[in-house]
Amino acid sequence: MRIFYILFIACMAMQASYAQQLEGRIADARTREALPGVSINLTAAGKGCTSNAQGHYVLPAPAANDSLKISYVGYITLKIPASAAVQTPVIYLEASSTNLNEIVVSSSREKQYRTEVPVAISTISPQTLQETKATTLDKVLNKVSGVYMVDLGNEQHTMAIRQPIGYKSLFLYLEDGIPIRTVGDFNHNALIEINMAALRNIEVIRGPASSLYGSEAVGGAVxxxxxxxxxxxxxxxxxxxxxxxxxxxxxxxxxxxxxxxxxxxxxxxxxxxxxxxxxxxxxxxxxxxxxxxxxxxxxxxxxxxxxxxxxxxxxxxxxxxxxxxxxxxxxxxxxxxxxxxxxxxxxxxxxxxxxxxxxxxxxxxxxxxxxxxxxxxxxxxxxxxxxxxxxxxxxxxxxxxxxxxxxxxxxxxxxxxxxxxxxxxxxxxxxxxxxxxxxxxxxxxxxxxxxxxxxxxxxxxxxxxxxxxxxxxxxxxxxxxxxxxxxxxxxxxxxxxxxxxxxxxxxxxxxxxxxxxxxxxxxxxxxxxxxxxxxxxxxxxxxxxxxxxxxxxxxxxxxxxxxxxxxxxxxxxxxxxxxxxxxxxxxxxxxxxxxxxxxxxxxxxxxxxxxxxxxxxxxxxxxxxxxxxxxxxxxxxxxxxxxxxxxxxxxxxxxxxxxxxxxxxxxxxxxxxxxxxxxxxxxxxxxxxxxxxxxxxxxxxxxxxxxxxxxxxxxxxxxxxxxxxxxxxxxxxxxxxxxxxxxxxxxxxxxxxxxxxxxxx
Structure with missing residues (x-):
């Protein structure tokens, strides 16, 4: 019987500890992916934390009238009552359409703020991809300054980035930072091999990127x-x-x-x-x-x-x-x-x-x-x-x-x-x-x-x-x-x-x-x-x-x-x-x-x-x-x-x-x-x-x-x-x-x- 009481008291203590915490997850409103590194703060209590790799956060139990301020680079800052957060296991953030200081990965294979990158780089966002409803990639890539992706019919194409329209190996196409095709066997139609339905976003570097990606990244890298x-x-x-x-x-x-x-x-x-x-x-x-x-x-x-x-x-x-x-x-x-x-x-x-x-x-x-x-x-x-x-x-x-x-x-x-x-x-x-x-x-x-x-x-x-x-x-x-x-x-x-x-x-x-x-x-x-x-x-x-x-x-x-x-x-x-x-x-x-x-x-x-x-x-x-x-x-x-x-x-x-x-x-x-x-x-x-x-x-x-x-x-x-x-x-x-x-x-x-x-x- 003593063991039962000990276990009961331990469970109640764990429940009380849990009740003294506010936890949940942060995700992108459009892609539904977890957002790591998001700043979550209790405005009245002055306490905060950041979300982990799975978008999870834990805060002390808030006062009844406290509120949460949730902010992340490239997203619209969100303020909600703490009581609402208790009832919302997943909080969704909307990406900002006019925020320049977004996060990019193509310039160094590591996450960086756009404003720390000394290159001409543009991002086609998940929102642009989803709302354009493009049947071919040129319909989104041609929105990028300095880019003319030439439609040759049925997803066939060639490219012009800081170069005339041509067919030479002056552009590097990558998927998650890895070239789609091998060096020395360039094909101007390489983007036929892209699955448009499985893209999150696209980053375009204009100008040479050979110092990171090697050959062919001359006019640009996509x-x-x-x-x-x-x-x-x-x-x-x-x-x-x-x-x-x-x-x-x-x-x-x-x-x-x-x-x-x-x-x-x-x-x-x-x-x-x-x-x-x-x-x-x-x-x-x-x-x-x-x-x-x-x-x-x-x-x-x-x-x-x-x-x-x-x-x-x-x-x-x-x-x-x-x-x-x-x-x-x-x-x-x-x-x-x-x-x-x-x-x-x-x-x-x-x-x-x-x-x-x-x-x-x-x-x-x-x-x-x-x-x-x-x-x-x-x-x-x-x-x-x-x-x-x-x-x-x-x-x-x-x-x-x-x-x-x-x-x-x-x-x-x-x-x-x-x-x-x-x-x-x-x-x-x-x-x-x-x-x-x-x-x-x-x-x-x-x-x-x-x-x-x-x-x-x-x-x-x-x-x-x-x-x-x-x-x-x-x-x-x-x-x-x-x-x-x-x-x-x-x-x-x-x-x-x-x-x-x-x-x-x-x-x-x-x-x-x-x-x-x-x-x-x-x-x-x-x-x-x-x-x-x-x-x-x-x-x-x-x-x-x-x-x-x-x-x-x-x-x-x-x-x-x-x-x-x-x-x-x-x-x-x-x-x-x-x-x-x-x-x-x-x-x-x-x-x-x-x-x-x-x-x-x-x-x-x-x-x-x-x-x-x-x-x-x-x-x-x-x-x-x-x-x-x-x-x-x-x-x-x-x-x-x-x-x-x-x-x-x-x-x-x-x-x-x-x-x-x-x-x-x-x-x-x-x-x-x-x-x-x-x-x-x-x-x-x-x-x-x-x-x-x-x-x-x-x-x-x-x-x-x-x-x-x-x-x-x-x-x-x-x-x-x-x-x-x-x-x-x-x-x-x-x-x-x-x-x-x-x-x-x-x-x-x-x-x-x-x-x-x-x-x-």
Whole structure:
């Protein structure tokens, strides 16, 4: 009996202790993810705490009339009665749409305030992703200043960030800080392999980021950050369709139980019978993620993404077809097929408040098979043509280890890391014989036994990098970074070497030392300045180095970038503007040069200058009205360039619009909560279609309208893209074969409905 009384008294004491505490969890109102590091304070008692890695907080029992003040960088500060907090196990914070001092991770692979980063970096928020209802990534990325993601149809694309529209390996695409594709095997269509339905947000670094990420991060780096498991049970299903035969289904399921959180999400898209002939496609994308909070100091995250994609290739139209709005496609059998799998596993360890280590192991596999329209060449004076069916594939096995240490001296911190990536890659191409009709349409082909290309390259990329930052003055932070990369190419040609089949089997290596030096100065009141110098480099791709050459003699292209900028809040934090100006000079750029015997070969014969100004502004004049504008004014010049035996020094680069702007006005009436309607204006100014500056494209203006309504878990929306049904080209080029225009999408209506279930646990 005595033992029973002792246990009873102990239980009552524990209950009394529990009653003397206020505890709960903090989560993002839109993503439902736990928010660590949130400040929670009892205003009357003067006591506070911060939420832990799982968003959990504990405070002493509050007085009856006390209140909670909950604040977190990038979120709207919330004040609620303490009595209400007792009845609310999960408190949700709303992200601020006009707060510049948000948290970013792409500039150092560690969480930092945006205002401590001396680079031009922009974030596409979860709110923007969810409200835009984009069917392709360009519809959100083109909202970022200085970015023009070119729509080539059916999620195919190329990019222009501080560079003209082009197809070279000058942009690095990452998923959670890991390159989507291996170094040396760049593909301008790499973002086909992204699962749009599993994204939390996107961060875009403009300008070279090679000091952290290595090669190809020249014009910019785009980091796609996957969604994290939700704090409470969540399930979502979304259906949409367009007037041009596009249909798509999205889904996601997520929850956290104890120390384990999981998320599964994806989408299936299908296009049939569009406005242009031979333009069908389908895509399946799936992502699974598990986060395990082993304890307060250790977190283990594993994620996998699978993509299966196939599309018809449309190619461009000649002038007659384009301006006549004749959407019949010259191609009737060309296609692109992509299969990709990426797996990463990361262990994060907090040694103490000043030391953090992260180790990531990853695996990648990608195969791109195609019958490309751009490989088709007519046989003169016949109704015949030649082409090829090719396949490009690689496997990757890699590891990235990074440690960060903070110091008492001058608020200093040191980041050091190493990485290794081994990626065996293969490429083969078979000749096909093509039939053409009298009207110029390619109507069929026959396979042959002729093998055009067949090789394997063992790609090994090893790197070490470091970054040191400190505050010599109260409001000034200096950041210095340095990275060393070595890339080894082990090339094996399975065919007799020739000017077409490729170079003899051999080994090549490239190395680069890329520094960065920058500073930020905080002027207080949400205002500040930054400046930096950075260097970028791009080694030759496999196809540039080995395919169609007798001897591989190329060097890495180098770029020196100088920039300065600032951010300025105004109107009592109802708005802000950030501005950057830059000058970037490229040397040893790889161009195709015509030799004395009439053949072509790649040479380091190019030099360019890129300069411009970029801006991004947001303003909320009324609680229900949101205004955003972003853009760039830039000049891209050939300092030295030879093409087809002709020199075009000091010409404007082709495919380089001077003005790129995107402006949006959104209204969310307070009298109709949950409703939104917005208009968007995209402007692309004119540009030269060729390096000789003999042909000009006038550019275009597009107007898009988006409307949506959300009530509890239900949501519906209607987007009208290209509201004026304007005829425009996403790219316009002139070559020896004539002018070619890639037709932009016609007026398109997308209607969708969604339902989200959110549990209350």
């Amino acid at each position: 980091n796609f950050i996957t969604a994290v498991p939700t704090l409470v049970p969540t399930a979502k299903v979304q259906l949409e369709a367009s007037n041009w035969g596009y249909k798509r289904t999205d889904f996601s399921v997520s929850d956290t139980k104890g120390k384990v959180g999981f998320l599964v999400g994806g989408y299936y898209a299908d296009q049939r019978n569009g406005y242009m002939d031979h333009s069908d496609f389908h895509k399946l994308a799936l992502t699974a993620r598990a986060d395990v909070q082993l304890n307060e100091k250790n977190k283990w995250t594993t994620a996998a993404t699978l993509v299966n994609y196939k599309t018809d290739q449309t190619g461009g139209l000649d002038s007659a077809h384009f301006f006549a709005k004749d959407y019949r496609n010259f191609q009737t059998f060309s296609y692109r097929e992509v299969k990709a799998l990426r797996i990463r596993s990361t262990l994060d360890h907090e040694w103490d408040s000043r030391n953090h280590t992260s180790v990531t192991a990853f695996f990648r596999h990608s195969t791109i098979g195609q019958n490309p329209f751009y490989a088709i060449r007519d046989v003169r004076n016949t109704l015949k043509a030649r082409g090829e069916i090719n396949s490009d594939a690689f496997y990757s096995y890699g590891i990235i280890a990074q440690h960060k240490k903070d110091f008492d001296w001058k608020n200093a911190s040191l980041i050091a890391g190493v990485s290794a990536d081994y990626s065996p890659a293969t490429y083969n191409a078979n000749y096909i014989d093509i039939d053409k009709d009298a009207a110029g349409y390619y109507v069929g082909y026959r396979l042959t036994d002729s093998v055009l290309t067949n090789y394997r390259v063992g790609l090994l990329n090893t790197a070490a990098y470091t970054q040191f930052s400190f505050m010599p003055l109260a409001n000034m932070r200096i950041v210095a970074a340095l990275r060393y990369d070595r890339m080894d190419y082990d090339f094996n040609n399975y065919l007799p070497p020739s000017a077409f089949t490729g170079a003899p089997s051999e080994r090549n290596n490239f190395n680069a030392l890329t520094p960065k030096l920058g500073l930020t100065y905080n002027l207080q009141h949400n205002r500040g300045l930054y400046a930096n110098y950075s260097k970028g480099f791009a080694p030759p791709n496999i196809s540039e180095l080995y395919r169609g050459v007798k001897v591989p003699v190329l060097k890495s292209a180098n770029y020196n970038n100088y920039e300065a900028g600032g951010w300025f809040g105004f109107a009592q934090n109802k708005g802000y503007v950030d501005v950057s100006v830059y000058l970037m000079k490229g040397s040893n750029e790889i161009v195709s040069v015509r030799t004395a015997d009439g053949s072509y070969e790649n040479q380091n014969a190019g030099a360019t200058t890129h300069r411009g100004i970029e801006w991004n502004a947001r303003y909320t004049p009324l609680r229900s009205v949101f205004i955003r504008t972003s853009g760039t004014y830039a000049s891209h010049i050939f300092d030295a360039y030879t093409e087809n035996g002709k020199t075009y020094d000091h010409n404007a680069m082709n495919g380089a619009p001077k003005w790129i702007t995107n402006t949006e006005l959104t209204w969310k009436p307070s009298l109709l909560r949950g409703f939104r309607i917005g208009g968007e204006w995209q402007h692309i100014s004119g540009y030269y279609m060729d390096a000789a500056n003999t042909a000009w494209y006038d550019g275009y203006d597009l107007f898009n309208i988006r409307a949506g309504y959300q009530w509890k878990g239900f949501e519906c929306w209607l987007n009208c893209m290209n509201a004026g049904d304007r005829l425009y080209a996403t790219t316009a080029e002139k070559s020896a074969y004539g002018k070619s225009y890639r037709v932009g999408p016609r007026q398109t209506f997308n209607f969708g409905v969604a339902y989200t279930f959110t549990g209350k646990r």
